[in-house]
Amino acid sequence: MGSTNTLPLPTYKSLSSSSSSFTNSYFIAKPSQLFLQRRRRCQSFKVSCNSNNSTGEHDKNLEANLDRRNLLLGLGGLYGVANLAPLAASATPIRAPDGYTCCQATTTCDEKTVVLKDNCCPPPIPLNYETIPCYKLPTMTKLRIRSPAQNADEEYIDKYNKAISKMKELDKTEPFNPLGFKQQAHIHCAYCNGAYKVGDKVLQVHNSWLFFPFHRWYLYFYERILGTLIDDPTFALPYWNWDHPNGMLLPPMFDREGSSLYDENRNQSHRKGTIIDLGYFGDEVETTTDQLKCNNLTLMYRQMVTNAPCPLLFFGSPYSLGNNIETPGTIENIPHIPVHIWTGTVAGTPLPNDKKKSCGEDMGNFYSAGLDPVFYCHHANVDRMWNIWKTIGGKRKDIIHPDWRNSEFFFYDENKNPYRVKIQDCLDSKKMGYDYAEMCTPWRDFKPKLKRATTRKANPSSVPSSSEVFPIAKLDKPISFSITRPATARTQDDKNEKEEMLTFNNIKYDNTKYIRFDVYLNMDKDTVMNCDNINVIEFAGSYTSLPHVHLHKAAARDEPAHQNTSVNFQLAITELLEDIGLENEESITVTLCPKKFGEITSIACADIQLADC
Ligand code: C2O
Numbered sequence: 284m285g286s287t288n289t290l291p292l293p294t295y296k297s298l299s300s301s302s303s304s305f306t307n308s309y310f311i312a313k314p315s316q317l318f319l320q321r322r323r324r325c326q327s328f329k330v331s332c333n334s335n336n337s338t339g340e341h342d343k344n345l346e347a348n349l350d351r352r353n354l355l356l357g358l359g360g361l362y363g364v365a366n367l368a369p370l371a372a373s374a375t376p377i378r379a380p381d382g383y384t385c386c387q388a389t390t391t392c393d394e395k396t397v398v399l400k401d402n403c404c405p406p407p408i409p410l411n412y413e414t415i416p417c418y419k420l421p422t423m424t425k426l427r428i429r430s431p432a433q434n435a436d437e438e439y440i441d442k443y444n445k446a447i448s449k450m451k452e453l454d455k456t457e458p459f460n461p462l463g464f465k466q467q468a469h470i471h472c473a474y475c476n477g478a479y480k481v482g483d484k485v486l487q488v489h490n491s492w493l494f495f496p497f498h499r500w501y502l503y504f505y506e507r508i509l510g511t512l513i514d515d516p517t518f519a520l521p522y523w524n525w526d527h528p529n530g531m532l533l534p535p536m537f538d539r540e541g542s543s544l545y546d547e548n549r550n551q552s553h554r555k556g557t558i559i560d561l562g563y564f565g566d567e568v569e570t571t572t573d574q575l576k577c578n579n580l581t582l583m584y585r586q587m588v589t590n591a592p593c594p595l596l597f598f599g600s601p602y603s604l605g606n607n608i609e610t611p612g613t614i615e616n617i618p619h620i621p622v623h624i625w626t627g628t629v630a631g632t633p634l635p636n637d638k639k640k641s642c643g644e645d646m647g648n649f650y651s652a653g654l655d656p657v658f659y660c661h662h663a664n665v666d667r668m669w670n671i672w673k674t675i676g677g678k679r680k681d682i683i684h685p686d687w688r689n690s691e692f693f694f695y696d697e698n699k700n701p702y703r704v705k706i707q708d709c710l711d712s713k714k715m716g717y718d719y720a721e722m723c724t725p726w727r728d729f730k731p732k733l734k735r736a737t738t739r740k741a742n743p744s745s746v747p748s749s750s751e752v753f754p755i756a757k758l759d760k761p762i763s764f765s766i767t768r769p770a771t772a773r774t775q776d777d778k779n780e781k782e783e784m785l786t787f788n789n790i791k792y793d794n795t796k797y798i799r800f801d802v803y804l805n806m807d808k809d810t811v812m813n814c815d816n817i818n819v820i821e822f823a824g825s826y827t828s829l830p831h832v833h834l835h836k837a838a839a840r841d842e843p844a845h846q847n848t849s850v851n852f853q854l855a856i857t858e859l860l861e862d863i864g865l866e867n868e869e870s871i872t873v874t875l876c877p878k879k880f881g882e883i884t885s886i887a888c889a890d891i892q893l894a895d896c
Contacts, residue, residue, distance in 0.1 A: 375604035377481055377493065379415065379691035379703040388476035390650045392630075392642035399650055403472035405693075406459045408701045415693065418702035423716035427506065427519035429663050430720040432534035435521055440536045440544075446509040446518065447543040447656055461695035462508045468653030470501060470694070475649040481604055489649065490609035491602035492595065492687050495669050496706040498662050503715055504694045505659055511697040519717060522663035525622060526583050526726055528576045530664075531559050533626065537657045546655040547635045548628050548645040561618035562817070563625040564799045564827060564878060574818070579618075581818045583726030586613040587672055589858050590824050592782055593896025594682045596855060597672055603686040610850060613824075614668050620829050622661050623647055624797070649829075667719045670712060675727075678896055681710050730862070731820050743870045749889050755875075758800060758883035761814050763874040768891050772867050778857055781893040785823065785873065787852045789887035798828040799878040802854060805863050806874040814876030820862050826852045856891075 385404035390397050408415070435443075453463035460466065473479060474497060479486040488497040502520060510518035524530025537544045538554050553559070558572045561579040568575060591597040591613040599612035611620075627647025628634060634641050642648050645655040652658050672679050682688070688707040695701055712718060743765030752764040766785075770777070785802070792798050801814060802823040816822075828850075860866050877883060 376686045376689040377486065377603060377691065379693040385473060385478045386480075388472050388478040388650060390476055390642065390648060392648075397642070399472070399476065403469040403476060403478050403650070405470065405473065405695065406461050406466065415701050415703045418694075418696070418704045418708070420708060420715060425517050426713065427510070427517050427717040428720050429519045429522050429667070429717060431524040431527070431530055431722050432521035432536060432660050433524060433530050433532075435534075435536055439521075442513060442515065442518065443509075443521070443536070444543050446513045449512040450509065451543060461699055462512070462697070465654070467505055467508070468651075471653035471658075472650040474692070487602075487609065488692075489615065490611045491600050492598040492612070492682060493602050493690060493706075494599055494612060494615045495666070496687075496690070496709050497692055499666050499669070499709045499712070499715075500692055500694060500704050502659055502662055502666060503709070503717075504696055506717070507697040520663045521660050522667055522719065523622075523657065523660040524722055525559060525561060525579070525618060525661075525664060526668070526724060527722055528580075528725070531561075531576055531579055532556050533559070534657065534660060537660065544656045546645055546657070548641075548651070548655065549626055550628055553625055559622065559625055561621055562799075562825065563621040564797050565624060565629075566878065577729075577818050580726040580729040581731050581822070582617055584729045584731070585822070585824055586617055587668065587726065588675060588730070590855050591672065592677055592679070592855050592857070593894075594678065594680060595896065596853070597679065598682055598687075601684065601686065603690065610852070614665060614672075616827050617825060619661075619665050620827060623652060624829070626655065626657060626661070627652075663719075666712070670719060671724060731818050731822060743868070743872050746872055748870075749873075753886065753888045755883075755886045758875060758877045758886060761874060761876045763806060763872055764889075765870045765872050766889060766891055767870045768868070769893055771869055773857075777893075780895075782855045782896050783857045783860065784892050784894045785854045785856050785889070786892055787826075787886050787889050789885075790826070790850050790852055790883060791885045792828070792883045796882070798883065799825055800883060801825045801876040801878065803874040803876065804856065804859055805865060805872055814874075820859070823856060823859055824854045853894075 388399045388403040390399060430439075447464070450462065450464040450467065453460045454465045457463065458465075474486065474488045477485040477487075488494060506518065506520050509520075510516055521534065521536070523534055533549075533554055535556075536542070537546075539545055558575050559579070560568050560575055561582050562568075568578075570578070595601070595612075597612045597614065599615055600610035602609070624643065624647045627643040627645060628641040630641050630643045630647065632641050633639070634644060643651075645651040646658060646661075673681070688705070690706045691703045693701065693703055709715060746763040746765050749764045749766040752762065755762065768783070773783070801817065802825070803814070803819075803821045804823050805821050806813075860871070865871050873889070
């Protein structure tokens with residue numbers, strides 16, 4: 284049990300005196316007409332933000348934008364945008380890995396490939412792929428309702444504790460019972476750490492369109508197993524409500540030492556009410572907690588609204604046999620990954636119960652993430668974002684490509700029966716027998732309002748052009764350049780038809796490191812050095828990456844894991860150009876701000892394209 288009673292040191296240093304150049308107004312979330320479906324009124328919460336201009340002007344603009352977005356009639360987006368290569372209609376969906384194709388898993392630690400000593404494979408089944416039955420959703424009499432973790436009462440917490448304790452007992456009494464706690468955690472390891480193959484490549488359910496559906500099915504069975512263990516067919520997981528200021532902390536029920544929901548392998552200075560940074564990549568942000576909450580809401584707005592107008596931007600790149608480019612969707616990228624890193628131990632420090640050096644365990648490394656009970660609570664909220672995203676409007680709909688819909692995974696159900704499940708069958712959570720208790724989503728109204736350069740447009744001719752700057756050999760300091768747009772003054776119809784995409788091609792970096800760089804529009808010489816305030820209109824988005832390997836063959840122990848990854852990155856900027864007032868400009872200024880932890884070695888080129896989605 285816990286060996287210390289001391290509270291963690293406060294993590295955030297107050298900068299309130301140095302931020303006096305901003306108007307610190309109290310922002311009260313208001314009900315909004317922007318989204319057409321009925322929403323419960325937000326309870327007011329107070330966050331002191333670096334925002335000015337909370338007048339109706341902003342709201343009107345937002346309304347106009349969303350009207351436009353609501354007019355976009357989505358087909359679901361077969362092909363999406365440029366870096367998402369068109370898929371042949373006859374490509375092949377991922378088939379469920381059968382029990383026999385599971386091999387040794389590996390992870391990346393300390394820039395090395397480590398072969399995991401625990402075998403992550405599921406208990407073997409005497410069936411091969413063809414004979415594993417396809418799962419049929421049972422008819423439900425009563426929905427399981429997943430509620431925000433911070434509001435849970437003692438009765439619920441007791442029940443949940445009991446269920447997890449029973450799962451953990453199975454580890455001791457029946458180590459090969461697929462319903463055991465470790466066996467359940469291993470599912471994540473097997474699907475993420477190279478235990479399964481697709482063709483001659485390892486299967487990876489992260490960084491692509493497999494991310495949302497895989498985790499949905501995973502939680503579906505996990506929840507039913509917990510319910511079965513305590514004989515409660517309506518048992519539902521809680522969700523870590525990190526998108527709401529009240530939920531931006533490690534949910535207290537997971538923070539009680541001695542409880543079955545507690546995990547020692549967590550960052551000890553991120554406990555007891557410390558406010559989470561949804562953009563966390565290993566650096567503690569020096570800011571006030573209120574400002575941090577504002578930054579979080581800004582990030583949520585960008586990832587759910589601005590940067591995710593098209594299905595493939597939200598879900599991630601296509602992944603099927605012979606076509607597995609790995610680009611994560613907006614929410615998988617942020618805040619999903621930062622929440623993992625923020626919760627896990629600091630890589631390189633000693634683990635509490637082990638002499639071993641931490642590789643981010645438990646939450647901060649995919650192989651061990653499922654060993655922390657809060658993992659499933661975190662993923663319940665990720666899953667909830669999928670449902671909410673589809674209500675925002677425009678082209679925000681499920682992907683219709685058959686390779687996505689027909690992709691399959693393998694799970695044991697609550698009766699220990701093996702099944703193949705299809706993505707097609709998990710698109711409607713109500714049909715799966717669960718739903719989310721409604722909670723207001725203040726980030727929907729949280730488009731950044733503050734303009735960095737309120738009085739003038741950055742002068743693109745004061746910075747070098749993109750052709751002078753690219754290829755960038757090393758992105759180790761902020762860099763600005765001007766870039767030409769393919770069209771100016773686009774009409775409403777033009778915008779309905781195509782998204783304007785700022786695209787970075789062939790970004791190379793060492794994938795054993797944490798990577799993050801931020802992108803701003805319209806910053807010029809005078810503002811370029813201030814890369815820290817994301818709560819501004821000009822903040823376009825971030826590219827992030829967790830250390831990971833793309834192994835194409837079984838790795839040898841201690842083989843250097845370093846590989847140059849090459850990815851493309853796209854940001855949807857139609858809405859941003861409207862907000863900043865750059866719609867008539869022929870060229871715009873773009874600034875890249877690299878963050879600490881890892882370097883981008885090179886970026887081949889950047890351009891702006893008009894893309895279908
Ligand atoms: Cu499978 Cu949050 O990761």
